[in-house]
Amino acid sequence: MATEQELSDFLQSVEKRAFKRSLYHVRDEEAALDIVQDSMLKLAQHYGDKPANELPMLFQRILSNCTLDWFRRQKTRNALFSNLSDFERAHDDDADFDLLEAYAGPHNEESAESAEDEVRRAQILQEIEDEIAALPARQREAFLMRYWEEMDVTETAAAMGCSESSVKQHCFRAVQKLSKALKAKGITP
Numbered sequence: 673m674a675t676e677q678e679l680s681d682f683l684q685s686v687e688k689r690a691f692k693r694s695l696y697h698v699r700d701e702e703a704a705l706d707i708v709q710d711s712m713l714k715l716a717q718h719y720g721d722k723p724a725n726e727l728p729m730l731f732q733r734i735l736s737n738c739t740l741d742w743f744r745r746q747k748t749r750n751a752l753f754s755n756l757s758d759f760e761r762a763h764d765d766d767a768d769f770d771l772l773e774a775y776a777g778p779h780n781e782e783s784a785e786s787a788e789d790e791v792r793r794a795q796i797l798q799e800i801e802d803e804i805a806a807l808p809a810r811q812r813e814a815f816l817m818r819y820w821e822e823m824d825v826t827e828t829a830a831a832m833g834c835s836e837s838s839v840k841q842h843c844f845r846a847v848q849k850l851s852k853a854l855k856a857k858g859i860t861p
Contacts, residue, residue: 674724682727683712690735693816697739707742711735732823732831736813796859803853807846814842815850 674682687708694704711734719730804812810832817828818839829836854860 678724707738711738729830811842811846815846
């Protein structure tokens, strides 16, 4: 049984990574914060009495389900309603936040990189991000859990609610699609 302190420490340790993962999926900071908060509340309410070693897998599964629920609600809302604000262009600088660019390199250190190199790197990162976003949902989820979250196959299978062989197959297909698409664009490792 996890103590209240163990649960609190666990939630504090995963909040930033969970937010980054949710933001990458939904591309809306407020929605990502809501998803992470809902996931944390559900974990605490329903599974707070579980052993501390089970919390990571439970949380990943809850986070995945909350993200899928958000997409379902969006699909329903978009089918029923149309907001005029959806057709307006964003005028603030924060609307163009790009997660990969934020972690592309050191920003506090002086860089000897030319402007051309910076632009080229930004374009490549954008193309990689676009290709990851274009993957089918299950492949993208498996790929991000395995290579972004650095989870092993067993953990990913438990979080996704599928077999380990399915995880391996989703990852293999995702890597093959990404490799083929990026090579077609002239991007090689």
